[in-house]
Amino acid sequence: MVYTAGVDVGTGAVKCVITEIDGENEKVLAKTLLRIRQRDPNQLAREAFDHMLEETGLKEEDLAYVASTGEGESLPFATGHFYSMTTHGRGAIFLEPEARGALDVGALHGRAISVDERGKVLSYKMTSQCASGSGQFLENIARYLGIAQDEIGELSKQSDDPERVSSICAVLAETDVINMVSRGLTAPNILKGIHLSMADRLAKLVKATGIGESVVFVSGGLALDTGLIAALQEEVVNQNVPVTIRTHEDAAFAGAIGAAIWGAFRHEKLAQLQQLPLAS
Amino acid sequence: MKSFIGIDLGSTTTKAILSNEEGQVLGRGITNSRSNYETAASVAKQEAVIDARLYLCRERLEQATGMGEQIEQFIGDLGSFFRKEQFLEQLGDLEGTCLEKIEGDRFVGKEEAIKEALAETFRRLREEALVLYAPGAERKSDFFRDLAGSRYLMISEEVAREAQLGYDLLLNVYDKSIIEVENRPPSGQLKEKFQRALQEVLAHGSVSGIASEDVTGPVSDALDVDLEETYVVGTGYGRVTLPFSKEHIRSEILCHGLGAHMMYPKTRTVLDIGGQDTKGIQVDGEGIVENFQMNDRCAAGCGRYLGYIADEMNVGLHELGPMAMKATRQVRINSTCTVFAGAELRDRLALGEKREDILAGLHRAIILRAMSIIARSGGITDEFTFTGGVAKNEAATNELRKLVEENYGKVTININPNSIYTGALGASEFARRAIVEGRTYDDAELVAA
Amino acid sequence: MTSQEQIIDRCQVLFDDLSFTSAREWKAAEEGRKVIGYMPIYVPREIIHAAGMLPLGVLGGGDQLEVIHGDAYYQSYICRIPRSTVELGVTGRLDFVDGMLFPSICDVIRNLSGMWKLMFADTYARYFDVPQNFDDKVGGEFYVNELNDLRADLSKISGRKITDDQIRASIELYNENRKLTQDVYAFRAREPWKVPSSDLYLVMRAGMVLPVEEHNQMLRDYLVAAADSDRPLRDNCRVLLTGGFCEQPPLNLIKSIELAGCYIVDDDFLLVNRFLLKDVPTEGDPVENLAHVFLHDSESTAAKYEPFQAEKGKYLIRAVEKYGAEGVIFAAPSFCDPALLDRPMLQHTLKDAGIPYVAFKYAENSGQMQPIREQAGTFSDSIKLWSEA
Amino acid sequence: MSTMTKPKRAPKPRPEAEKDASMLKQKEMMAGHYDRLTSAPENGDKVCATFVPGNLNELIMCFDFVNNLPEQNAIQAGLRKTSGRFVMEAEKMGHSEDVCTYVKSDLGMMARGNLAPNGKPFPDPDVLLLSYTGCFTFMKWFELLREQYGCEAIMLHTPYTGDGVITDNMREYMVKQLKEEVIPKLEAVSGVKFDIDRLREYLRESARAEDDLVAVLQSAKKKPSPIDAYFGGIYYIGPIFGAFRGTKEATEFYRLLRGEIDERVAAGLGPITPDGPMGEEKYRLVTEGPPNYTSFRDFWKMFYEEGAVCVASSYTKVGGTYDFGFRHDPDRPLESLAEYCLNVYTNRSLPQRVDMLANYIEEYEADGLLINSIKSCNSFSAGQLLIMKEVEKRTGKPGAFVETDLVDPRYFSASNVKNRLESYLQMIEQKRSSTQTLGAAA
């Protein structure tokens, strides 16, 4: 049995977990999420990490592997780093064992990852630079409309006649939305419109990775947005993508969980491969 | 008297200019463009009218003599008190609206506490308003949203903490109310507000020893001048949404060209950086556009980019320039994608770069892009004028001066403190010419519909 | 002996120098010297050299050049290299160059040849066409005539006749250069930790601006120095990089890929160094020999027609085998039609052969490496976690 | 403010767009072509796929092939608004967002049933004749098609006229390719022996139609111009750039068309638009670049609503530049085929393109140059901004630049294009009225 930690340094928030892994048995002992809000992410990561140690009563040296992911490549207290797609794919399977795909939607990115049953990444697709379909954009618009983040989902679901946002550029899309408001569109219809546009792109990503008939797990911060999830469910049907969309209340931790599990896996593999000269 | 109005409905701000038959600018008005373009246009127009009234007051007072040096100060006070009146009026509206918005699950059981907190918040806001509009005080912005908004956020956070209440609840009520308030055109009773303001100036103004009878007459005179709206021309990004017929609309290119020419008749090249576009315009000796180029569909490097950066850093737009000026070196920034501006900033901060240095790099990047657009439109040959909101930003103008000199040698560079009004100025001139010079229509055609 | 660091420092200086000081100095050193610039991917440098001129590789402005004028000539959906090249021209950085060759690689460079004629009317500018028909009697003859036209043009510029013997002598030097280049590549593939790819890139890039004699010496020195390197072996996978044959990636991108856990064991940067895969014979008509090797033994890239469907993309598989790569990274410049249109076909070939690959795009001035690290990193993660060790 | 609004003029009654005899004939020809193509398998016809620029229709006919032009299929998909789906399909198959959407529309269409406009499936080609003229993308496009169909592919490499001249070396290289490569392979696939006299006959027919086409396009020199040489021009070039050059049908079509245009000239009429005859001709423009097909009508409307007519365009020269005297020549059959390929607009050097456009502005007395820059097409687009600058410099007339795409609806932003076009036309208007005022004052 080993204890490992996963630290996911994102653009919007830092997520940390500690897991206890015993062969096939994987258990999350503690988890913490801290919003970055213009603070130093690495420092926050340390804070979150300490907080978890305290919560579990473990000491740093009890951990077999501290795996960073996300933008935490330079995290001083990490043993090693895994890249986001590697970790989200694995985290997805932990949270939803039937998943063969993960859709990681965060503040500035969307990534669809196809994995096998062991969590190995088979292929992936990322949104390109232009980001009118990003969480950040949605956040700005919600702010503009006077809506709290956790209200977005419910409102969106009340929509009766959504209108999609067509611009590829978030700046121009913002103006689109302003136009909509001035034309008297309701907030639910606007939000749903944005959700559908985002879902449209995301569904295309999923399709492009070639994930077949299976469950796709939505991870990342936007997994909590029930409106987006609903829109995604509609869009995959519209586009004939044969997948089932699911998520989990801990979806924001998928990356951190994946990292912690891979940490244990790597720990074992390194133990076998001791002869390999490793540079730091 | 006849008056001519030009309205520039920009993506970020809406500007209006009111001019007289001689083409002299009487008033300038500006507001933030908001979801309702019509409101934005009418607010800007009203602001211009207010400004014009102050102008007329000054004129009358000068004719009436007696006040000498003190006129400027007096007019300044009059303006301040007037704005305070208006601010309080809107603040009252905001408070009322906020109270209506306390509804829904999240507020259950907390209604009373929130009402109290709101009352306290608004009490403090009103208190501050007195300082904010004290004679001679500096304000960050004249937009209600900016002023009330940023203070509301600060104050309500304090109040929430003191009251041990969720800050997000107060934030939520505000977010829901501000748009509504903003989109209610302000009440039109200008004259009454001016009269009240005049009384206040007399009572608490910074100019001592004014005799009420010396000023009341001229001021009333000025307020009574009939500012007949003779012709309006609209321009700008949102011009098509204005309820004007085609004859009353001019493209922003023509308006910026003409406006720049009016300010600086020798201008041959105009650069306009607005919220969503950057334009390079070449004009001839008459202000007639010879050529123009705009940024392509990507809005990278436009004014809104700075907006995102300011939001990210949690500072006001006008603070960016001064911060960048403190840079000791310039970080090279290659991408000016607006959306990723924040990410790029964080990236660089994470690499240990200083905020000031990054900002300096960002400003340079914007100007580099603008330089390309100028080059596309034909480069700079003679006198050059920089217009649009970004011209207010000192770091940007500095960078521009440097780059223009590097690439085109020493040329005259004009940057007017009122450059943001250039498009509206051009539009008002088009309006004036339409009537006074009969360039487009004769009066018969202008009979109201 | 010169150390690896010393050599790389020198190369870095050459690389960073957007005013081409070394070439300027070469030209100034002797009355009457001429410099001929060329763009990717291939020109017969032997003929330029034989004319007593310096062939100078012009490969865009990288990520340190501020592009103002160049952007004025190009829409946002066109790759970066032509705009930074125009910038170099407009800002006078190429004012010492006596002629420019624009090889047949794509429509962008093709049209740039015409732009150059309009913008720099006093400089010799030539679109250098190569045949897409590989029959000696058809394409071969066309090419020999084109080469001789070029030879005539260059001899007019240099003011001296270019003899067959002079070309033969140049061929010999470039044969040597090609061999050394191959040796460095082979060395890196064997011990990639001793030759970081950014180093190799810089050493090869130096060959774009140095006289071939000097570059040959540099390559020899580097081989000796690299053998002594004490860089440690890292836990990296081995990849082949393809798609960057024209617009060059920023050096940081190459470094980022290695940082993200991938040793690059082969690439297609600066192909002019090794476009011809065999020694060009020095007996017989030298121009015909150049043509012959070009037709029958030259590198495959997207800019060249592949006459046989069965051969499409096979060169990648051969390279993977030769260099022992575990996967292929397609890194192409944004908006690069040749590279991006070719990519799906190459990927099909790899897929059939069971070779894993990833793909992403870059621009010569890309600043944000995060997405690149993310993708290269995921690729190396999956090879590392799942390769049978 | 409402007091300022002028009463809207009652809209002009909108006449049913009349169809000229030539339009009906063209429709019929196209329908016939698609029927011939889709029934090729039943009829035992062999199919040759090739490109518009440098297409060797006369030669292809010598081997009894039915000609299939992927570019025209992409255009059809654009006009029918299916191209957007096709492009996305191709992107899903792994094609980059950045590359030419003509290719992607074609490949996407294949993946989605490959249906011709008549609803029947396109037959697989028996041979791909890669006329590699004026565009590098063609080469990749045909490699992709070859991968898909696994059929014989023939490469005909047209050298680029980088120095603005056709050299003997180029011509000989092409003739040699025709003789050694193209003709033998076409013979092998078709089983038909090459007969040079048959080729001569077709070439003679081509030259006749070419004469009439030139007359039609040059009618735009008249004021008002009886045609729109860009939007309308696209219809006019259809048959000759496509599968009909060298046929009697084409000759008849162009004779008919020329007759109609002559009548319009005699009557002093302007062009016909989709909304009926165009109103007053206020602006005369020369255009550079392909049009946008997904919003073809909306795009055109932005012009004719403002009274702007295109009097000359470079796009109508992508399948051959005839207005400078080139004609297919039965006496030099292979040489003239070679020259035809070498001459197409996109195979011309940038300085030649500048000359051509500047001359058009002068000869057709245009107000300026409008460039529609196509995101897809590097062949056209790379360098257009310099072209604009140079043409402005030489003619003193202003240029304007709009950006769209051929068949990718995502790149057509109506408001963006309209804003620029309007600003441009207002600028021309303003300049004009200012010179008038000045003129009057003097």
Ligand SMILES: Nc1ncnc2c1ncn2[C@@H]1O[C@H](COP(=O)(O)OP(=O)(O)O)[C@@H](O)[C@H]1O
């Ligand atoms: N409760 C919520 N409802 C909707 N969206 C949310 C919620 N919580 C977070 N988000 C969104 O999630 C995004 C952050 O996602 P995350 O995966 O943490 O990104 P990153 O990994 O880049 O930090 C934010 O843009 C935010 O809009």
Ligand SMILES: Nc1ncnc2c1ncn2[C@@H]1O[C@H](COP(=O)(O)OP(=O)(O)O)[C@@H](O)[C@H]1O
């Ligand atoms: N006080 C200020 N200080 C610095 N920059 C400003 C200021 N006010 C406006 N700006 C800049 O000007 C831009 C708006 O310019 P403007 O010409 O009004 O644009 P538009 O016409 O598109 O509304 C803003 O995005 C901002 O970057």
Ligand code: SF4
């Ligand atoms: S500014 Fe807009 S269009 Fe440009 S790169 Fe950014 S998101 Fe895309």
Ligand code: SF4
């Ligand atoms: S990068 Fe690609 S598209 Fe650009 S010039 Fe080079 S080959 Fe052509």
Ligand code: SF4
């Ligand atoms: S790049 Fe241009 S010429 Fe080439 S296939 Fe595409 S649209 Fe046609």
